[in-house]
Amino acid sequence: MKFKGLKKVVLSFVALLSVGTVGTTVVQAETVHYKGYNVSWEHGRTWGVNSYSRVMTSKFRHSATANTTFSGIKAPGVVAYAQQNVGTGTATAYWRCY
Amino acid sequence: MNIRKNIKFSIKLIIVIQAVLCLLMAIFFLSENFQTNVENYGLSDESSFTINLDNRKKSNTEEIAQLLLSQPATVIKENMEISQNSSPTIQISVGGDLQKAPSLITNNVTFFQKENLIKLSKSSDPKAIIGENLGSVHSIMKLPHILFGINIYADKLDTNINDNISGNYKIVGLNFDQQNKFLKDLSKLSGESVSDLQQQKMGFSIDNGNTGIILLSAIVIIAIILLILLVIYVLSSIKEIGNLSLLGWSKRDLINGEMGTYFTFSLYTVILNLILGTIISGIGLKGINVYVISGLINVLIVISMIAIASLIIVGSNILNAIRGKLPKKILYFFAGFLYIILSVGLVVTSSGLDKPVDEVRQNEVMLSNWSKVSNYETLKSVSPGNNQGTISGSDNKLDNEMWNWYKSIEKKDGVYLASGQYYSQSTLDNLQLTREKVPENPFTLLSFSPNYLKDHNIIISKKIENIAYSGTRVYLIPNQWSKNKKDLYKDWIKENDLSSADVNTIFGKKKKIQFIDYQSKQSIFTWLTESNEPNVDKEPVILVTTANNMGTVEYGSLRANVLTGPLKFNNAKTLNKYTSHSIMKKYQLDDNRIEFVPVKEYVSGLQRDLKQIIALFIGLIAFIIFTIALILITIAIIFSLSNAEFLFIKKILGFSDYQLYKPLIISVLTLGIIKLITVLILKSKLGLVLIPAELILEFIVIAIFIRLHRIKK
Numbered sequence: 001m002k003f004k005g006l007k008k009v010v011l012s013f014v015a016l017l018s019v020g021t022v023g024t025t026v027v028q029a030e031t032v033h034y035k036g037y038n039v040s041w042e043h044g045r046t047w048g049v050n051s052y053s054r055v056m057t058s059k060f061r062h063s064a065t066a067n068t069t070f071s072g073i074k075a076p077g078v079v080a081y082a083q084q085n086v087g088t089g090t091a092t093a094y095w096r097c098y
Numbered sequence: 099m100n101i102r103k104n105i106k107f108s109i110k111l112i113i114v115i116q117a118v119l120c121l122l123m124a125i126f127f128l129s130e131n132f133q134t135n136v137e138n139y140g141l142s143d144e145s146s147f148t149i150n151l152d153n154r155k156k157s158n159t160e161e162i163a164q165l166l167l168s169q170p171a172t173v174i175k176e177n178m179e180i181s182q183n184s185s186p187t188i189q190i191s192v193g194g195d196l197q198k199a200p201s202l203i204t205n206n207v208t209f210f211q212k213e214n215l216i217k218l219s220k221s222s223d224p225k226a227i228i229g230e231n232l233g234s235v236h237s238i239m240k241l242p243h244i245l246f247g248i249n250i251y252a253d254k255l256d257t258n259i260n261d262n263i264s265g266n267y268k269i270v271g272l273n274f275d276q277q278n279k280f281l282k283d284l285s286k287l288s289g290e291s292v293s294d295l296q297q298q299k300m301g302f303s304i305d306n307g308n309t310g311i312i313l314l315s316a317i318v319i320i321a322i323i324l325l326i327l328l329v330i331y332v333l334s335s336i337k338e339i340g341n342l343s344l345l346g347w348s349k350r351d352l353i354n355g356e357m358g359t360y361f362t363f364s365l366y367t368v369i370l371n372l373i374l375g376t377i378i379s380g381i382g383l384k385g386i387n388v389y390v391i392s393g394l395i396n397v398l399i400v401i402s403m404i405a406i407a408s409l410i411i412v413g414s415n416i417l418n419a420i421r422g423k424l425p426k427k428i429l430y431f432f433a434g435f436l437y438i439i440l441s442v443g444l445v446v447t448s449s450g451l452d453k454p455v456d457e458v459r460q461n462e463v464m465l466s467n468w469s470k471v472s473n474y475e476t477l478k479s480v481s482p483g484n485n486q487g488t489i490s491g492s493d494n495k496l497d498n499e500m501w502n503w504y505k506s507i508e509k510k511d512g513v514y515l516a517s518g519q520y521y522s523q524s525t526l527d528n529l530q531l532t533r534e535k536v537p538e539n540p541f542t543l544l545s546f547s548p549n550y551l552k553d554h555n556i557i558i559s560k561k562i563e564n565i566a567y568s569g570t571r572v573y574l575i576p577n578q579w580s581k582n583k584k585d586l587y588k589d590w591i592k593e594n595d596l597s598s599a600d601v602n603t604i605f606g607k608k609k610k611i612q613f614i615d616y617q618s619k620q621s622i623f624t625w626l627t628e629s630n631e632p633n634v635d636k637e638p639v640i641l642v643t644t645a646n647n648m649g650t651v652e653y654g655s656l657r658a659n660v661l662t663g664p665l666k667f668n669n670a671k672t673l674n675k676y677t678s679h680s681i682m683k684k685y686q687l688d689d690n691r692i693e694f695v696p697v698k699e700y701v702s703g704l705q706r707d708l709k710q711i712i713a714l715f716i717g718l719i720a721f722i723i724f725t726i727a728l729i730l731i732t733i734a735i736i737f738s739l740s741n742a743e744f745l746f747i748k749k750i751l752g753f754s755d756y757q758l759y760k761p762l763i764i765s766v767l768t769l770g771i772i773k774l775i776t777v778l779i780l781k782s783k784l785g786l787v788l789i790p791a792e793l794i795l796e797f798i799v800i801a802i803f804i805r806l807h808r809i810k811k
Binding site: 033044045049050051059063065067071073075076078081082083085091092093095098 | 180186298305490532707
C-alpha cells in the first residue's frame with residue numbers, strides 16, 4: 001500500500017527526464033588559428049533544436065555558418081553569428097577568415 | 099507473491115533494456131571515433147602535411163592542379179557535403195602517387211587501403227567511387243556503414259580538382275627537401291606566400307550530439323527506474339528479511355540472497371550485447387571488444403544500483419523488519435534525495451527559461467521598431483545546390499553568381515542593399531588592442547545602395563552616385579563631427595578597406611576611396627536587431643554601396659540569409675519580377691532555390707521557434723512543481739504514519755498544527771530560502787517569480803494535507 005506514492009514518483013521522474021533531454025544545451029567553444037592569431041569559435045546547439053556558430057576576431061574579416069545559414073562576412077572586431085533551427089537533425093558549423 | 103513476481107520480471111526486463119542502450123551508446127562512440135578518423139585521414143603519417151589553397155582569383159588553376167597531382171605523394175582533399183534535409187556526407191578525393199596512400203582504419207575495420215584506391219584510379223569510369231553517393235551506379239566497392247556513422251565516399255581527385263582548386267589538401271609521402279620545393283613552386287603559381295599556404299583559413303564541425311544525449315539520458319532514466327524497482331523489491335521482502343535474519347543469516351547473505359540473481363542475470367546480457375552488436379553495428383564481429391565492453395558497463399551499472407538498494411537491508415532493524423515495519427530513515431533519504439534533485443532541476447530550468455523569454459520580448463520590440471520595413475523582402479534560405487564549396491568556404495562560386503545577378507538588377511526600382519553595423523564602446527576597445535588608429539566614440543556604419551538612399555529621403559547628388567557606381571567607395575561622414583574625429587575615422591576606414599582587398603570588383607583593382615561630408619537632418623533607420631544597438635541614428639556614417647565598389651565584406655555578404663543580411667526588395671511584386679526562374683537560371687542560381695520572405699514573416703518564424711521552446715520549458719516546470727508536490731505529500735505521509743502515536747498525544751495535549759508538523763515546515767522553508775538565494779545569485783528574473791510561487795504552493799499542499807488528516811482522526 002505504501003508504495004503508491006513511490007510509484008507515482010517513479011513515473012513522474014521518468015517523464016521529467018525525457019522532457020529535460022530537449023532542454024539541454026551543448027556548447028563547444030574553441031580557439032582556432034588563422035595566420036598565427038587566435039580566432040574564437042563557438043558552435044553547437046541551443047535548447048537542443050538550434051544549430052549555431054559564432055566567430056569573432058579583432059584581426060581579420062570573418063564569417064560563421066550554421067548548417068545552411070550564413071552570417072555574411074563581418075569586419076574585424078564584429079561578431080559573426082548564424083543560427084538555424086534543425087530540430088533533432090545534425091548541427092554543422094563552419095568558421096572562415098578572409 | 100504475484101506482485102513480487104511482476105517486480106522480478108520488470109527488473110530483468112529493465113536490465114535487458116539498459117544493456118541494449120549501453121550497446122547503442124558504445125556503437126555511437128565508435129561512430130564518433132570513425133568520424134574523427136575520417137577527418138584526420140592521411141594526417142597520421144610522419145611525412146604528411148597540410149596546405150590550404152585559397153585561389154579565389156582562379157589564376158593558374160590548371161598549372162596548380164598539374165603540380166599537385168604530379169607529386170611523388172598521395173594528395174587527399176576532403177569536403178563536407180551538406181543539404182537542407184539529409185545528413186552530411188564526407189567526400190574524400192584522392193590523387194597523385196597512390197602507392198603512398200594510407201589506409202582508412204577504425205577499430206580494426208579497414209574501410210579502404212591503397213590497393214582499393216589504385217583500383218579506383220585505374221577505373222575507366224571518370225565518376226567511379228568507393229562507397230556510395232546518390233545511388234551506387236558508379237560504385238566499384240562497397241564500404242561498411244557503422245550505425246549512427248556519417249556517410250563517406252572516395253573519388254578521383256584528378257577528375258574534380260579543376261572544378262574547385264581551393265581548399266585544404268593533405269600531402270602524404272614527401273621528404274623534407276621535396277616538401278620545401280613543392281611549397282616554393284606552389285607559392286609561385288598561386289601567389290600565396292608559403293606561410294599563408296600552411297595556414298588554415300576555415301574549418302567545420304559536425305555535431306551529432308542529440309543521439310548521444312538522448313541515449314545518455316535514456317540510460318540515466320532506465321538506471322533510476324532500475325534503482326526504484328530494486329528498492330520496491332527489497333521493501334516488499336522486508337518481512338522475509340526479518341525472518342531470515344532471525345534464522346541467523348548475515349546481512350551479506352541477505353543481500354546475496356535477495357540481489358544475487360540480478361547480478362547473475364546481468365552477466366548474461368554481455369552475451370546478448372555480443373550477438374546483438376554483431377547484427378546491428380554494421381561491422382559484424384570486428385566490433386567485438388566494443389560490444390563486450392558495453393555489456394560490462396551494463397553489469398557495472400547494475401552492481402551500483404544493487405549496492406544503493408542494499409542500503410535498506412544494511413540499515414534495517416531486525417525487530418522492525420519482522421513486524422513488517424518499513425525503515426523510515428531510508429525512505430526519508432530516498433524521498434528527500436528526489437526532492438532536492440527536483441529542486442535543483444526547477445532552479446536550473448527557470449533560469450534557462452529567461453533567455454528565450456527575453457528573446458521573444460526583444461523580437462517584439464524589434465518588430466514594432468521595424469514596422470515601416472516589415473513588408474520588405476529579406477533572404478531567408480539558400481540551398482547549397484552545386485555550390486557545396488562556397489557553403490563550406492573553399493570557393494566563392496555562389497558569391498560570384500549572386501554578385502552577377504545583383505549587378506544586373508541593382509539599378510531597378512525597389513531593389514536595395516541595406517544593412518547596418520554598430521560599433522559599441524566595447525567593440526572599439528577590443529579593436530584598440532590590435533590596432534593603433536581606431537575611432538574613439540561609438541558610431542553606426544550603414545551600407546545603403548543609391549536606390550535605397552533615394553527612396554528614403556537621403557539625398558545625394560547624381561555625381562556622387564556615379565562615382566559610387568564606377569567603383570569608388572564613397573563614405574558619407576556627418577558634417578557635425580570634429581576634424582580630428584573625421585581624420586581618425588578616415589584612417590581607420592582606409593586601413594580596413596585596403597588590407598587584403600583582393601575582390602573581383604572595380605574597387606578590388608583600383609582601390610579608390612572617397613569621403614564626403616553630409617548634413618544629416620533626420621533620424622535614419624539602422625536595420626540593427628540587437629536591443630543594445632540604436633534603432634535609429636541621427637549621425638551615422640553611410641557607405642554608398644554598389645556592385646562595382648564592393649569590398650570583400652559586401653561581396654561575400656550578398657548571400658547572407660540572416661535578418662541583418664543586406665539584400666532587400668521593397669515588396670513581393672518587385673521580388674517576383676527579378677527572381678523568375680529564367681533570371682535565376684541565367685545567373686546559375688536555379689540550383690540554389692533562393693527564398694525571400696517579408697521581414698515580419700522572418701521575425702514571426704523566429705518567434706514561433708522560440709515560443710515552442712518556451713512552451714516546452716513551461717511544461718517541464720509545471721511538471722517539476724507537480725512532482726515536488728507529490729514528493730512532499732509522500733514525505734508528509736511517512737512523517738505522520740511513523741509518528742502517528744506521538745502526534746496523536748501531542749494533539750490531545752493541545753499543540754497547534756504548526757507545532758506538530760514543525761520539522762516538515764522548517765525543512766521546506768529552509769530549502770525554499772536556499773532556492774531563492776540561488777536564483778538571486780543566478781539573476782534569474784523568472785526564478786524570482788517561480789520559486790516563491792512554488793513555495794506558496796508547497797505550503798498550501800501541507801495545509802491541505804494537515805486538514806484532511808485531522809478530519810480522519
